[in-house]
Amino acid sequence: MFAVQFGRFGPPEVLTTGPFPEPHAGPGEVRIRVEAAGVAPVDLALRSGSSPSRDRLPLPHIPGVDAAGVIDEVGAGVTGAAVGEEVFGTVDVARLGGASAEYAVLKLWAAKPPAMPWTQAGAGGTSIETATRALDRLGVRPGVTLLVEGAAGGVGSVVVQFAIARGARVIGTARPENHAFIARLGAVPVAYGPGLADRIRTLTLGRAEPAPATLTPVAARADRPSDVARDDSASDVARVDPVSAVAEVDLASDVAREDRPSAVAGIDLALDVAGAGSLPELIAITGTPAAVLTLADFTGPRLGVGLSRGALAGEPDGWHGLAQAAALSEQGRFRIPVQAVFPMIRAAEAHAAAAQGPRQGKITLTARP
């Protein structure tokens, strides 16, 4: 098969496209003929050699943890998946790659609805899984107000849409050039950086009388449970109610608001997707580290903030989010924002583009020229 690969660590130019041995589906896995694959921050870190995982990476290595395509092999023990089915999802993240190739093996997947373009499906897997896992862990449910630090990126843009689908109100941070983008996703935009609490306080104070137009679309959905759970035409996994699915976890949002010395009234929860060092401010804004979760800041646990790392840390995964994404996509309520699409032969350009801001969602590689 052909595959994007690198035989040494370095800049995007170390990526080449050439022959590579085909992988095969192991137990619980499916193999797909890839239509599209995503470029994720972890791919850039592994390729450059800056990832701590570089020492356990056999070279040459195929980058990519997200892919979509047509199933051509079904592994032992898999039920409900058939050759010829169009799916999207993620590789086994413990393998650290394998998606940017003619064939890839998926560990987590869901049926791709016709409404979801390949370029979105190929890039969405880990962002969807991560967003779902984080919202589950935070206990995001109807009526809560969630602050998302880093709302315009691959994960943040999914978090915003999923949180709104769960009935939450979302405030998202981004650089000013991205404010219109995240407002279109349904979040109230605010600039990140020093003074965040002051800027949010203005937004929140304005909410009560009268509700500013920017908050209205989110607020209007706040009392509406997810339509996914009520959609019997959705696939098996989509029938998992995204709200009840979190009922058994320790809900961070249950930390009583009145017991919190919060800097900003009304912000129930905060999710740090950016890892930009703002956890102390997010703790101050919510009033407690128990209401904050980070995906990218390893200082979190020292501050009492949960750090979610997924399967790599033995956490329950957010697999059910893939089918929810499919169902919401069919309803026109979800999309993977795709900033740029490159053919695999131009993978070096794609990696270079993914390393540059401003970001508006994902970078996708297509298997066809």
Ligand SMILES: NC(=O)c1ccc[n+]([C@@H]2O[C@H](COP(=O)([O-])OP(=O)(O)OC[C@H]3O[C@@H](n4cnc5c(N)ncnc54)[C@H](OP(=O)(O)O)[C@@H]3O)[C@@H](O)[C@H]2O)c1
């Ligand atoms: N723990 C996990 O399971 C897990 C899973 C997936 C990803 N991650 C990590 O999560 C992070 C985000 O991933 P991604 O795919 O969303 O990356 P991405 O697409 O590159 O997005 C990064 C985001 O960070 C924002 N940002 C940059 N500087 C910021 C600052 N100073 N304050 C606040 N936001 C800032 C950017 O906003 P602007 O473009 O508006 O500047 C952009 O939206 C990465 O570190 C990734 O490794 C963790």
